[in-house]
Amino acid sequence: MSESTPSTEPTTLTQASAPGGLVKSVVQLDRVVIRLAGDSGDGMQLTGNRFTSETASFGNDLSTLPNFPAEIRAPTGTLPGVSSFQLHFADHDIMTPGDAPDVLVVMNPAALKANIADLPGGGLLIADSDEFTARNLAKVGYAENPLEDGSLDGWQLVSVPLTSMTTDALAGSGLGKKEAERSKNMFTLGLLSWMYHRPTEGTIRFLERQFRKKPEIAAANIAAFRAGFNYGETTEAFAVSYEVKPAPMAPGTYRNISGNQALAYGLVAAGQRSGLPVFLGAYPITPASDVLHELSKHKAFGVRTYQAEDEIAGIGAALGASFGGALGITTTSGPGVALKGETIGLAVMTELPLVIVDVQRGGPSTGLPTKTEQSDLLQALFGRNGEAPVPVVAPRSPGDCFDAAIEACRIALTYRTPVFLLSDGYLANGAEPWAVPDVESLPDLRTEFATEPNGPDGEFLPYLRDPETLARPWAVPGTKGLQHRIGGLEKADGTGNISYDPANHDFMTRTRQAKIDGIAASLPPTEVDDPDGDATVAVIGWGSTYGPIGAACRRIRRSGRSIAQVHLRHLNPLPADLGDILRSYDRVVCPEMNLGQLSMLLRAKYLVDVQSHTQVRGLPFRAAELAAVLQDVIDGAATTADPVLSGGQS
Amino acid sequence: MTTPIDAHVHELGMPAFDQRIADAVARSVELGGEKQTTLKAKDLKTDQEVRWCPGCGDYVILNAVQSFLPSLGIAREDMVIVSGIGCSSRFPYYMNTYGMHSIHGRAPAIATGLAASRPELSVWVVTGDGDALSIGGNHLIHTLRRNVNLTILLFNNRIYGLTKGQYSPTSEIGKVTKSTPMGSLDHPFNPVSLALGADATFVGRAMDSDRKGLTDVLRQAAEHQGTALVEIYQNCNIFNDGAFELLKDPLTGTQWTIPLVHGEKLVFGPDGASCVVADGAGGLRIAETNQVEESQIVVHDAHRTDPSYAFALSRLSSQDLRYTPMGVFRSIQKPTYEAMMADQLEDARSGQPADLAGLLAGNDSWTVEA
Numbered sequence A: 001m002s003e004s005t006p007s008t009e010p011t012t013l014t015q016a017s018a019p020g021g022l023v024k025s026v027v028q029l030d031r032v033v034i035r036l037a038g039d040s041g042d043g044m045q046l047t048g049n050r051f052t053s054e055t056a057s058f059g060n061d062l063s064t065l066p067n068f069p070a071e072i073r074a075p076t077g078t079l080p081g082v083s084s085f086q087l088h089f090a091d092h093d094i095m096t097p098g099d100a101p102d103v104l105v106v107m108n109p110a111a112l113k114a115n116i117a118d119l120p121g122g123g124l125l126i127a128d129s130d131e132f133t134a135r136n137l138a139k140v141g142y143a144e145n146p147l148e149d150g151s152l153d154g155w156q157l158v159s160v161p162l163t164s165m166t167t168d169a170l171a172g173s174g175l176g177k178k179e180a181e182r183s184k185n186m187f188t189l190g191l192l193s194w195m196y197h198r199p200t201e202g203t204i205r206f207l208e209r210q211f212r213k214k215p216e217i218a219a220a221n222i223a224a225f226r227a228g229f230n231y232g233e234t235t236e237a238f239a240v241s242y243e244v245k246p247a248p249m250a251p252g253t254y255r256n257i258s259g260n261q262a263l264a265y266g267l268v269a270a271g272q273r274s275g276l277p278v279f280l281g282a283y284p285i286t287p288a289s290d291v292l293h294e295l296s297k298h299k300a301f302g303v304r305t306y307q308a309e310d311e312i313a314g315i316g317a318a319l320g321a322s323f324g325g326a327l328g329i330t331t332t333s334g335p336g337v338a339l340k341g342e343t344i345g346l347a348v349m350t351e352l353p354l355v356i357v358d359v360q361r362g363g364p365s366t367g368l369p370t371k372t373e374q375s376d377l378l379q380a381l382f383g384r385n386g387e388a389p390v391p392v393v394a395p396r397s398p399g400d401c402f403d404a405a406i407e408a409c410r411i412a413l414t415y416r417t418p419v420f421l422l423s424d425g426y427l428a429n430g431a432e433p434w435a436v437p438d439v440e441s442l443p444d445l446r447t448e449f450a451t452e453p454n455g456p457d458g459e460f461l462p463y464l465r466d467p468e469t470l471a472r473p474w475a476v477p478g479t480k481g482l483q484h485r486i487g488g489l490e491k492a493d494g495t496g497n498i499s500y501d502p503a504n505h506d507f508m509t510r511t512r513q514a515k516i517d518g519i520a521a522s523l524p525p526t527e528v529d530d531p532d533g534d535a536t537v538a539v540i541g542w543g544s545t546y547g548p549i550g551a552a553c554r555r556i557r558r559s560g561r562s563i564a565q566v567h568l569r570h571l572n573p574l575p576a577d578l579g580d581i582l583r584s585y586d587r588v589v590c591p592e593m594n595l596g597q598l599s600m601l602l603r604a605k606y607l608v609d610v611q612s613h614t615q616v617r618g619l620p621f622r623a624a625e626l627a628a629v630l631q632d633v634i635d636g637a638a639t640t641a642d643p644v645l646s647g648g649q650s
Numbered sequence B: 001m002t003t004p005i006d007a008h009v010h011e012l013g014m015p016a017f018d019q020r021i022a023d024a025v026a027r028s029v030e031l032g033g034e035k036q037t038t039l040k041a042k043d044l045k046t047d048q049e050v051r052w053c054p055g056c057g058d059y060v061i062l063n064a065v066q067s068f069l070p071s072l073g074i075a076r077e078d079m080v081i082v083s084g085i086g087c088s089s090r091f092p093y094y095m096n097t098y099g100m101h102s103i104h105g106r107a108p109a110i111a112t113g114l115a116a117s118r119p120e121l122s123v124w125v126v127t128g129d130g131d132a133l134s135i136g137g138n139h140l141i142h143t144l145r146r147n148v149n150l151t152i153l154l155f156n157n158r159i160y161g162l163t164k165g166q167y168s169p170t171s172e173i174g175k176v177t178k179s180t181p182m183g184s185l186d187h188p189f190n191p192v193s194l195a196l197g198a199d200a201t202f203v204g205r206a207m208d209s210d211r212k213g214l215t216d217v218l219r220q221a222a223e224h225q226g227t228a229l230v231e232i233y234q235n236c237n238i239f240n241d242g243a244f245e246l247l248k249d250p251l252t253g254t255q256w257t258i259p260l261v262h263g264e265k266l267v268f269g270p271d272g273a274s275c276v277v278a279d280g281a282g283g284l285r286i287a288e289t290n291q292v293e294e295s296q297i298v299v300h301d302a303h304r305t306d307p308s309y310a311f312a313l314s315r316l317s318s319q320d321l322r323y324t325p326m327g328v329f330r331s332i333q334k335p336t337y338e339a340m341m342a343d344q345l346e347d348a349r350s351g352q353p354a355d356l357a358g359l360l361a362g363n364d365s366w367t368v369e370a
């Protein structure tokens, strides 16, 4: 079960008679979590994405969790090679991809072994019996075939020869056996599409588009997809199909979107709204590369993408472009940020706009390239020499990556500063329905270039600041009369000339800090979600934990307790009202996918006894587990006399 | 009067996304008067006190550059000098152009982003042997292979000046310095060979004190479309004094310098006693002019597409600088990176107009009615 109302007993709606005289019933569900698992080569991610698109266009709310190995093709049939895709869809608003699947589809013994522990007892298990060969069983250490030895009796097991049914269906297609077998994922998708009443036209259109140049492959995949659908309709193996009604959503245009795609679109939109050319300097790295791939497609919008020789060159080129008047962007993950540090410092010193996108992954070092984590927060905040403050913005959901990207660009352009945008692997690859914004409603990001001298004697002072934002003028090469030199050495206030003067350095260091601190004045009041209004415990998070924390809060509230949720978009500067908010609760809990980086910050900054709850499994929190943790804190708060500021900090 | 930027606008039809930059430039001209393309050397000087050690070769290079640049007819505001870190990299502070004194080794990367997004600018990189070849080696070779339109001036003093005299990647083996009291162990780079190995389209070498030769190479480099690398031998009179004396001394200089003049025979030395001939194994060798047929003497051709010839030339010199070719080794035409990038943007624009609302909605959107 995930965060939503535990499903009421499913209601059987219809008794429909299928071809062949079978009587099939349709059961109404409010939500389903499906996990597809197979070998990396089985196309599980594609299948999952297609099912997601069908589900999105049907109008359910949804959330996805792709989970795949770092190896492109680990040895076939082995545990390290298992790739899975989990999709949660519902007839109401949901926040997570679901703690555990209701339905598990396994394409081979390895997928079964790697995933069965997550399927609650009684759950539906669909297995491709063709792949449970002696050889494949031996690869993962099954002595007996679990499909036959009764060991899976605790689940509703349906063994289906997916592979051979696919090859049978494609017998006349002219494809060889091996080639035909590759369509088994589409057969499976067809079967699931029947089971859950998904619209099929989108997938057929997709396959036609995808294999435009290989019509015979397109035809085979479509045939397999249809065969799977028809099999569902006619087989006795599945007597029931399920209906999950569309979720009520505010009027508007929607689409399905992944975090990386939304982030890239946000950057394109920021370019359009600022009227500036976007320049991306990047070096490929998982899970950030898709932003580079996506932006590379949008040259028509004036987006220049530059695949550099390394991360340092990527950010260097972006900064050089910013010096020239572009909106400079660099995208990377944690290891890349480590390399970019010195250039970020240069951007702090030269006070040029620059956005550094860090799609975080498990660390340290190469860590877990394809898994999610939030452990770069302190690196983003402090990972540079000297006092080098950099604003940090974090999206909370895949679709929110769009708005967060625009916000990062707004800060960079308004305050002439490098800005961190901290996404993560879960947001990057996860998807959800997204209300397509009206372009005119997006923030106006136009900023002015300097065009004339600003000094008292008709000279140009590159470090004469805007009194309100403390931003310095942006004078781009080519502008007559404003020639100036900037660089990494300390600048004299105003003139920007090299200065080793002690008082000047002290002043400039504090001014750079004040500029970043001052951003807080441009932020809206922090939203506190406390529908009951009487919560004594608050939970605070940032980034992608928004979904699981929100889902956990809903559970708590359904059980009749109150809890307040605060979720931070800005990690630097922190909102001006945050200290007062935190101090107004008896207890504050901070769940993070790291070892307590934000909670350390909050404790240090506000002297509030923030309780840290952490997990670094490379996967998002489970809502149920988080709810239990919050429940314990609430219970503890109710029984402790003076729960505030324990540990003698007051 | 047409400024280079106007010309560019006219030529390409300034795309909307670059319009605001063009507008700012145009506004500054409205406010400050036409761009000034007839400059004097003094117009390029700044009010900053030059802080190199007295007698440093950097001074003569600065003077040569300031005297020569006006002849290019480029306005000050259309020139940008990007440097790394090192004594040499202080250069931008002394030039009344746009400039960035960046971080150690990264100038080619930064300049690439600038040049790629602002092709109408004249972008220069000033770097040192440590800056370009140690910490920044990766950026240098990749910039060269991409053929970004940059002119890179590599001040080679065969030492780390700013950090007070450690050996550098161009120091000769056995160099005794503070960090190598028993002599350095690593084999040096020959920067010209390295650049040619990276398929550089323009590679030249000049001597700080040879104003005429330096100016000649600089002019060709500046006029080159694509990345031009000029290695400038520069005396660090504090930590490596006399490093190039063999070539500077009029007597030994004539003996050991091979002047490269496109279209002319490679004859050098007192009375032209020495020459360059093919070695029969695909390379080149030094011969005594009176021992070979005149037809055997190599005629310098900087425009050969195959870099092997220029590479062979660069290999003639030894670590102790005997047989050092000076001048332009290679100068060939290839499309520049930014021109190709601009073409792709132009193609994309003409193929599919930029429609943000369409992009955001995508192909698979659905509508929820009120």
Ligand SMILES: Cc1ncc(C[n+]2csc(CCOP(=O)(O)OP(=O)(O)O)c2C)c(N)n1
Binding pocket: B085, B086, B087, B088, B089, B104, B127, B128, B129, B130, B131, B132, B155, B157, B159, B160, B161, B162, B163, B168
């Ligand atoms: C990241 C980094 N590492 C080391 C240094 C110290 N450093 C400054 S200049 C320099 C070497 C410069 O040598 P070169 O490029 O030959 O310049 P020169 O001073 O000889 O002109 C070094 C090691 C630095 N500034 N930054």
Ligand code: SF4
Binding pocket: B051, B052, B053, B055, B056, B057, B058, B087, B088, B157, B161, B162, B235, B236, B237, B238, B239
């Ligand atoms: S240390 Fe050498 S290179 Fe540096 S300024 Fe002095 S003489 Fe010139």
Ligand SMILES: [Mg+2]
Binding pocket: B086, B128, B129, B130, B155, B156, B157, B158, B159, B160, B161, B168
């Ligand atoms: Mg040096």
